[in-house]
Amino acid sequence: MILGGGISGVQCALDLADSGFKVYLVERKPSIGGVMAQIDKTFPTNDCAMCIMAPKLVACARHHNIELLVNTELLSVEGKAGNFKVKLKKRALKVNEEKCNGCGTCATECPVEVIDEYNEGMRRRRAIYIPYPQAVPMKYVIDTKACIGCGICQNECRANAIEYDQTDKFLEINVGAIVMALGFEAFDPSVRPEYGYGRFKNVISRIEFERMLSATGPYNGIPLRPSDGDVPTRIAFIQCVGSRDEKSGKTYCSSYCCMAALKQAIIAKEHLDNLDVHIFFMDTRAFGKGFEDYLRRAERELGIHIHRNNRVADISETQDGDLVLRYHEEAEIQDERFNMVVLSVGAQPPAESRKLAEILGVELNEFGFCQTDDFTPFETNIPGVFVCGMFSGPKDIPDSISQASGVAGKISALLKEGRNTLVTLPEYPPETDVSGQEPRIGVFVCHCGINIGGVVDVPSVVEYARKLPNVVYATRNLYTCSQDTQEKIKEMIKEHKLNRIVVASCTPRTHESLFQNTIRDAGLNPYLFAMANIRDQCSWVHMKEPEAATEKAKNLVEMAVAKARLLEPLGAPTVKIIQSALVIGGGLSGMTVAKRIAESGFEVHLVEKSDSLGGHLKRIYHTLTGVDPQFVLEETKASLMRNEKVHVHLNCVVEEVHGYIGNFESRLSDGSTVEHGVIIVATGAEEYKPKEYLYGENDRVILQTELGERLANDRFDARNVVIIQCVGSRNEENPNCSRICCFTAMANALEIKKKHPATNVYVLYRDIRTYGFAEKYYNEAAKKGIIFVRWDEERPPSVKEENGELVVRVHEGFINEEIELRPDLLVLNAGIRPNPDNRQIAKMLKVPLTSDGYFLEAHMKLRPVDFATDGIFLCGLAHSPRRIGESIAMANAAAARAMTILSKTEIEVEGIVSVVDPQRCTGCNTCVEICPFGAIQLNDQGIAEVIPAACKGCGCCSASCPEHAITMKHYTDEQLLAEALAAIKEVS
Numbered sequence: 001m002i003l004g005g006g007i008s009g010v011q012c013a014l015d016l017a018d019s020g021f022k023v024y025l026v027e028r029k030p031s032i033g034g035v036m037a038q039i040d041k042t043f044p045t046n047d048c049a050m051c052i053m054a055p056k057l058v059a060c061a062r063h064h065n066i067e068l069l070v071n072t073e074l075l076s077v078e079g080k081a082g083n084f085k086v087k088l089k090k091r092a093l094k095v096n097e098e099k100c101n102g103c104g105t106c107a108t109e110c111p112v113e114v115i116d117e118y119n120e121g122m123r124r125r126r127a128i129y130i131p132y133p134q135a136v137p138m139k140y141v142i143d144t145k146a147c148i149g150c151g152i153c154q155n156e157c158r159a160n161a162i163e164y165d166q167t168d169k170f171l172e173i174n175v176g177a178i179v180m181a182l183g184f185e186a187f188d189p190s191v192r193p194e195y196g197y198g199r200f201k202n203v204i205s206r207i208e209f210e211r212m213l214s215a216t217g218p219y220n221g222i223p224l225r226p227s228d229g230d231v232p233t234r235i236a237f238i239q240c241v242g243s244r245d246e247k248s249g250k251t252y253c254s255s256y257c258c259m260a261a262l263k264q265a266i267i268a269k270e271h272l273d274n275l276d277v278h279i280f281f282m283d284t285r286a287f288g289k290g291f292e293d294y295l296r297r298a299e300r301e302l303g304i305h306i307h308r309n310n311r312v313a314d315i316s317e318t319q320d321g322d323l324v325l326r327y328h329e330e331a332e333i334q335d336e337r338f339n340m341v342v343l344s345v346g347a348q349p350p351a352e353s354r355k356l357a358e359i360l361g362v363e364l365n366e367f368g369f370c371q372t373d374d375f376t377p378f379e380t381n382i383p384g385v386f387v388c389g390m391f392s393g394p395k396d397i398p399d400s401i402s403q404a405s406g407v408a409g410k411i412s413a414l415l416k417e418g419r420n421t422l423v424t425l426p427e428y429p430p431e432t433d434v435s436g437q438e439p440r441i442g443v444f445v446c447h448c449g450i451n452i453g454g455v456v457d458v459p460s461v462v463e464y465a466r467k468l469p470n471v472v473y474a475t476r477n478l479y480t481c482s483q484d485t486q487e488k489i490k491e492m493i494k495e496h497k498l499n500r501i502v503v504a505s506c507t508p509r510t511h512e513s514l515f516q517n518t519i520r521d522a523g524l525n526p527y528l529f530a531m532a533n534i535r536d537q538c539s540w541v542h543m544k545e546p547e548a549a550t551e552k553a554k555n556l557v558e559m560a561v562a563k564a565r566l567l568e569p570l571g572a573p574t575v576k577i578i579q580s581a582l583v584i585g586g587g588l589s590g591m592t593v594a595k596r597i598a599e600s601g602f603e604v605h606l607v608e609k610s611d612s613l614g615g616h617l618k619r620i621y622h623t624l625t626g627v628d629p630q631f632v633l634e635e636t637k638a639s640l641m642r643n644e645k646v647h648v649h650l651n652c653v654v655e656e657v658h659g660y661i662g663n664f665e666s667r668l669s670d671g672s673t674v675e676h677g678v679i680i681v682a683t684g685a686e687e688y689k690p691k692e693y694l695y696g697e698n699d700r701v702i703l704q705t706e707l708g709e710r711l712a713n714d715r716f717d718a719r720n721v722v723i724i725q726c727v728g729s730r731n732e733e734n735p736n737c738s739r740i741c742c743f744t745a746m747a748n749a750l751e752i753k754k755k756h757p758a759t760n761v762y763v764l765y766r767d768i769r770t771y772g773f774a775e776k777y778y779n780e781a782a783k784k785g786i787i788f789v790r791w792d793e794e795r796p797p798s799v800k801e802e803n804g805e806l807v808v809r810v811h812e813g814f815i816n817e818e819i820e821l822r823p824d825l826l827v828l829n830a831g832i833r834p835n836p837d838n839r840q841i842a843k844m845l846k847v848p849l850t851s852d853g854y855f856l857e858a859h860m861k862l863r864p865v866d867f868a869t870d871g872i873f874l875c876g877l878a879h880s881p882r883r884i885g886e887s888i889a890m891a892n893a894a895a896a897r898a899m900t901i902l903s904k905t906e907i908e909v910e911g912i913v914s915v916v917d918p919q920r921c922t923g924c925n926t927c928v929e930i931c932p933f934g935a936i937q938l939n940d941q942g943i944a945e946v947i948p949a950a951c952k953g954c955g956c957c958s959a960s961c962p963e964h965a966i967t968m969k970h971y972t973d974e975q976l977l978a979e980a981l982a983a984i985k986e987v988s
Contacts, residue, residue, distance in 0.1 A: 001026060001086055001173065003074060003356065004181035006034020007053060007397060008389025008404040010060045011862075012179055015408035017065035018900040021415065022422035024173060025060065026069045026088065028352065031135035033057055034183050035390075038118065038132075038207060040214035040221075042397065042861050043263040044294035048451055050134055050216075051506050051535075052862055054481040055514040057136040061483060062517070065423045068137060069171070073352075077360055081384025081414065082176045092166040094142035095128075099161035102130070102138035102484040106153035106162065114146045120208045122218035122226075128153050128162075133216050133449075134482035176415040177384050179407050180370060182356065184347040184390040187242025187250065194314040195241065195343055201227035202321050202340045206260060209342045213267050215449020223268055225340055227321040231272060232339035236325055237261045237279040238312050243346030244282060244775055251779060252367055254346035255394040255771040258285040261344045262295060265304045270543070278305040278338070280312050280327060283767035288396060289850075289860065289880040292736045308767070309790055309814060315341060331816045347394045360385055365773070369393050374625050375632050377885040378407045378892075386410060393772050398864040399886060405865065406892030412899050413599035419903060429523040431569070434499040439470040439565045442498040443557065444489060446480035446505035448535060455539035457550040461504065464554045468561045472496055480505045481514060489515075490522040500528050500564040504557045506535040510859070525569035527911055527970055532556040555983060562982040566975045570911035575949040577662040578677040579902050580604065584654055584841065587615020588884065589876025590682035591636050592891035593898075598645040600895070602902045605674045606640070607649045609837075613637050615684050616877075619705050621712035623884065624747045624777045653837075657844050658934055660950035661871030662907055678871050678898040679845065681855060682891065683837055685877035688728035688830040693799040700806055701799070701826045704744050711751050718759060718825035721752060722808050724797055725765040729831030731793075736852065738831035739881035742769045745829050746777045753784045761786045762821055764797050764810050789819060799826065832881040845872055846932050854880050865894045869933075869952070870909070873897050912953035912970040916944045920965035927957035927966060 002009045005027030013023045025032070039049035060066055075087040110126035118125075118132045127146040130138060142153075142162075154162035186207050189197040196203045202225050204212075211217040212224065225232055239261060243254040258281065265277040284306065286295040298304040313326045323341050327334055349368040357364050362380045363371040370380060370387040378386050388403040389395075395403075412419070443465040447453030458476050465474040473496045477485045480503055492498060501524070503515050508531045516526035534553040542549035579602050583594045586608025594606040612618070614637070620629045640646045649670055656667040662677045687705060694701045702710075704723070710716045723745050729738040742765070749761045763781075765788060770778040782788065789812050791797055797810040808821040834853035842849050847867045848856040855874045858866040865873050875894040876887040901907060914936070916927075923942035935950035936957060944965070946957075958966040967973070 001084075001175040001177075002179040002181055004034070004183055004389070004391070005029070005032030005068075005070070006181060006183040006389060007036045007056070008183070008400045009034070009179070009181035010056050011401050011404035012181060012388055012408050013060055013066050014056065014063065015405050015896045015900060016411060017063050019408065019412050019896065019903045020420040020423055021065065021411070021418070023066045024069060024175065025066055026072050026074065028071070028073050029131065030071050030093065030139070030141040031131045031137065032060065032068065032070065033132070033136065036397065037134075038210060038214075040210055040217070041263060041267055043259045044290045045860055046263065046267065047861065048448070048506070050479070051448065051451070051481065052510050052859070054134050054479070055511055056862065057134070058481070058483050058486060058514060061136045064426045070137065071141065074356055074359055077178065084175050084178060084384065086173050086175055086178070088171040088173065090169040090171060092168050093139065094144065094163060094166050095140050096161045096163050096166070097137065097139050099159045100139045101159055101487070102140070103159070104140075105156050105158070106140055109152050109156045111150065111152065112146050112148055114143065119211050119218050120205070122208065122211060134479045136483045138482065138484040176418060177386065177411045178360065179411070180356065180360070180362065180380070180385065180387045180391055181389050181404065182350050182353050182391040184394070185350045187248070187345040187348050189241050189343045189345050191248055192241060195238065195341070196315045196317065196323070197343060200315065200317045200323060202323055203315065204340065204342055206257070206264070206342055206344045209264055213264060213271065215451050215454065221450040221454060222271055223340070225321065230339070233274065234276045234338045235268065235278070235340045235342060236323070236338040237265065237277070237342045237344055239279065239281050239344045240311075241343040241345050242348070250346055250348065250367070251776055252394065252773045253285065253771045253775045255285070256396045257344040257346060259288070259291055259294070259396070261342070262286070262298050262304070264342065266298055266302060269302055269304070276305075278307060278336075280307045280310045280325070282309065282311060283769060284308060285767065285769045285771050287737045287739045287769045287771060289854070290736065292730055296735065330813045347390060349391065353391065367773070373627060374623055374883070374885040375627055375888060377889045378403055378410065384414065395772065397861045399889070401862060402864055402886070402890045402893040405896040406889040409596045409600075409892035409896035409899065412896060413596055416599075416601045428520055431525055432499065432523045434525070434528065434569065437499055439500050440496065440498050441471045441500040441502060441561055441564050442489075442492055442496060443471055443474040443502045443504065443561065444480050444485070445474070445476045445534075445557070446503070447476060447478050448505060449478070452505070452535050452539045455543050455546050455549045456534060456553045457546070460550060461534070461553050461557060465557050465561065468558060470565050471561060473498060481511055486514075486518045489518050493519065493522040493524060499524065500530070500567055502530045502532065502557065502560045502564050504532040504534045504553065504560065507533050527570040528567050530560040530564040530567065532560040558985065559979045559982040562978040563975045566972070566978055567970070570969055572908045572911040573948045574906045574908050575660070575662045576906050577901060577904055578664070578675050580676045581678045581680060581898055581902065582654070582664065582666055582674055582676040583607065583680045583682055585615070585682035585684055585876075585878065586610070586613040586648070586650075587682065587684045587876065588617045589684070589878070589887045589891040590615070590680075591640060592888050593680050593682060593875055593895045594646055595636065595640055595643070596892050596895035597898060597902070598640075598643045600899055601645070602899070603645050603647070605647045605649060605676065607652050607654055607668060609651070609653045611651050613640070613648070613650075619709065621708050622747055622751055624743060624750075624774055629884070654841070654844070660933070660935070660947065661909065662901065663949065664871070678873065678901050680894045680898060681841065681845070681847075681872065681874040681878050682876050682894075683835045683841060683878045685832045685835050685881065688734070688833050690727050690828050690830055693724060693727065693826065693828055694801065694806075695828055698801060698806065700824060701828065704741070704748060704827055704829045707748050707827045708744070711748065711755065716752070716756065718823070720760045720821070720823045721825045721827060722762045722764065722821050722823040723749065723827040723829060725763065725829045727828040727830045728833070730766065734831060734833065734852065737769065737881070739769070740883055741829040741831065743774055743883060746770055746774070746781055748827070749781055749786050750777065750784065753786065762823070763788050764791055764808070765789070766791060766793065790814070832877065835878065838878070845869070847872055854878065865890055865897055871901060909949045910951070910953060912968070913948045913951035914946045914953070914957050915967050915969060916946055917965045917967070918943045920963045922963055924962060926960055926962060930956050930960050932956065
């Protein structure tokens, strides 16, 4: 049972359900989606949040092994791990969920208006409502506190779904494990009166500004001043409101706020020409994958003003509603005027979390979040009760997703005996035979709020589509990916006898499978579907050219319709699954993923190129939280060695990999050949070896890892220590942050003070990035006398040897002076670099790398441990720099995702594959050599044959065959020619 239907709860539910477990998803609100449903865009890709999340919400609601219990609260829990008895109260919606079709007539006619919580009070809703336009489930609910009982909605409802006499239901359910995915709520900024929130109308919170920017927001995506409705020309963002704050008691960092402000500033500048944006940071905490690049682009290319090392003292209001900020710029006090101020409020535990923790007996930390540890990031003090997402501590979406999947991995091991005992198989209607039928095409064009409709003239695109040959039905939808529109598509297929479907909306990368499943539910073959991407290719790239964007959208729709006329049903082959895994890399992440898969009952081959397991963990001797890493390492190694399902290959590398999802075969350098169904890449990373600051030239200049070893082995005797941060990180050669360096600096500096309190420690930093609860160790370090000196990128520290002494000089911006230090030990916090083996492994596995050499996941936000290539996963430092707890969570997540495959005996694979005409094939071997997936081989007669399960439908073979002997299903020459002819046709 999962408590909480935000993105973490949804991901955990999907992973468990796909792994053969019955899941109850309990949400106290009338719909799932959580805080992410309020977000406009996500950083650093600026993807539409709802666009990428909606397919998961719909998939969750449709899943045959997930039971949604919305508007439901937890009453009591008894029992123990494997056998909990849970009592719930499902509050009456006053609407029959089985009868309600989400038409909205009731809300249209309702005479009562109340504040809309979804839009943060900036818009009003009716007393009968859905929480947001794409809500899942798409069922209306009556707000009993606002309803006047007039009966209008009941009279207007044609489905007879309104039930005023509906009462609460009490449920009793037995479950084996419980997950707390409670999410968070925003800090109330009125607690800090110096910022004027609640007094000055043009001071708003971050989430209020997010709703302003949203297509479904109160102003249709255009930020307006609340005081007078004017368009602002100057906006200021104030960071760390309710975070890193002694006054409010929220001394932790909320982790995501810096990037959220950057994103909002970038999107606001897209919406408003000539907007002047200033962001006032304490530190810029851009620590995630690609975040530093995002920060650099915002500042250098988009002209967003970044004020560093800053805390705004107060805000005053002018007569016309403008706001004057008082702040310091280096050594000077400044007053500056803005039209609007956005307060980047922090995260805090949800109000009901303490009550739920008491019911479950779960311990909370000093801030009210769930108590966890670096090495057990999602375990509570109660066996069988787990935590994921924001309730375990502030974090960004991909880290929440990793934790959610990681919890699924833990539960898969805990409840392995119950796998596949309570589940049902999906049922689809008989497939309609369309052979010999004239194409009857339905076209569905999406507004996507203003993401498309704000630029493209959607009604004119629909009218154009209606005139195209074989189009018998065309319509527009506010959100085509919403649950109600999926139902509408199915209804229209039946009503108009449609046998081909075209959707003009956003990217097939995230939505194609959703729509294919929808038409499959209506009895159509899923490949009788075509998609036109009029968001990415029209409204986004031509946002300043609405007429051109509209004409292009018409053209793309016509191309999709031209192809749809020629589409034919395809079969989806099934392949048998070899229920074992290959893990490449024996560091902390590799060991963790191997352990979890083996504990779940599957064979694992763990390949490590060195002579021992442990990776970088072998050189880590203490952590901020006090857990002994070496003890954990030895326990993990012993656990692996005891498990008969784990096969460890030391001093070994993977030399060759062949095959496809469910059926891989790998040759190892120890001479063995391994057959396996999945691959997990956990190759780790390397510590940068500095070429600067006299490293390697002076034996008093050492690395942070070397300092840790000296402290652990009592070989430390320095009286003055200088630590330089960001060595080999955040520069032109390696632009991104190495994420862990601030934590190791804090851990070692505190260890020095613990063992040698008289030693002076100086930390020279650009930004301190001790995000989350680690902020308290930064505060502790300052209280223990560790001195922090900030330096700018333009003026880095200099290190020289003068008269036998080390001399460090650095310019301190706050006092605007150069400081000279003479340490007897200089410690360089060297950054993390990708494993140089990554390139060879990526080539062997046919998976991509980022520009800086880390592995590239399928989707930065919602698929952080998946590759685009099915059956292959990644975790740990192979993905990007990350802390111990994050690596453990990601390793468990990779295990969980792998077990969605390993838990099955067979799996359905892609039907879009190449087909060879043996009459034309001359056996020239061109296709075999060019295929990036090894999906083609020559048979005994020398004729090319395609392995359907390995083929990814990329088309390289078809395009390269000199005899034109290869055809791509779903992309035949006739289909492509039809699209090409439509593309060059002038739109009229």
